[in-house]
Amino acid sequence: MEIDEILERFHPLPAGSREALKARISEAEYPKGHTLIRSGRVEKTLYFIRSGIVRAYSDADRGDVTFWFGKEGDVVISMKSYVSGQPGYEHVETLEACDLYQMKALDLESLFASDIHIANWGRKLIGQELIKTEERLISMQFKTAQQRYLDLLSSTPDLLHRVPLCHIASYLGITQVSLSRIRAEIR
Amino acid sequence: MEIDEILERFHPLPAGSREALKARISEAEYPKGHTLIRSGRVEKTLYFIRSGIVRAYSDADRGDVTFWFGKEGDVVISMKSYVSGQPGYEHVETLEACDLYQMKALDLESLFASDIHIANWGRKLIGQELIKTEERLISMQFKTAQQRYLDLLSSTPDLLHRVPLCHIASYLGITQVSLSRIRAEIR
DNA sequence: CAAAAAATTTTACAAATGATAAAAAGCGAA
């Protein structure tokens, strides 16, 4: 997915503002298994995914728990770092070789301070992430694991071919064994 | 909590921008049990809580499920309406008599378009909501119901005196009976 | 292709949670 298309996903931008953003964006490739964001740090870079897939996870007693998948067109930010300037709680690693657009958080910050269109674009971007997170939270409270699995199957079927089931299970808030049971039941 | 203090909670504002916001804000009182936001509509008003407590909930098979509590200093918005302009999925009702500051979403929208400080303030506001939502999502995935209850107890102990346990249970993603068991176990 | 490694599924048992019903406790109004 090309950068113009990605930037327009969140909110329309006047050509001048879009060019100002693009002037700060560079490209980078990373292999599978590369860690883009590490917890406990204030992250200084953010990414847009041109191609590939990544996961965000945090450490827990029972190993790491995946709470987000990002794919083509998505933004990769340590939200905590980005919003509050405090060390984040998440790791983000590539699950495939990835082509990314990258940008310094400080560059974006200074564009926010000087360009009102970019400030509003950033507001919309965060807003859309918020809706997605809220909808996931609600689905965790409302729905059974089986329903959540079926939802995932219909909304992003490709995820199941591209990501190991252990990460899918943890994303659904269940164990690998439970997921296996659900899959057997449906078959 | 006074309006200046609430507005400053999210991001510092120059005096002029703060006054521009305050010029669009009025006060209102609502009794306990009043519905501020109804699902299926595009909400045109947003609120800041001066005093009192509210809950957001959605309809499910097994009755309504509470997914957010707001108290003094918090913002009450239908996020879906506000961010995407589409009908929201949540109801918000007062659980106590509430003193609120209220504002038309369109007024805020036009301030976003004309005042860069307010646009960035709005960005920070949404960002902080996102962090809170993300942390709750993670705690739903990582933690047992008992841990979530203990977390709630230590972070907002007053909630338990002000809100019926049926709403607390649904907020924690468990039944009233399970919550009762957890409470008995701890005692 | 065969061996090794990794991922996934299956099994058996234990623990946690849900559903339901009924009892107990708390609370406001007459």
Added chain:
DNA sequence: TTCGCTTTTTATCATTTGTAAAATTTTTTG
């Protein structure tokens, strides 16, 4: 206070989910 109502707790049993270990399948590597 007592009555009537709501909220909370307790008890029982059924179901779901977790843990641990083994079996199976798939993928990787030589």
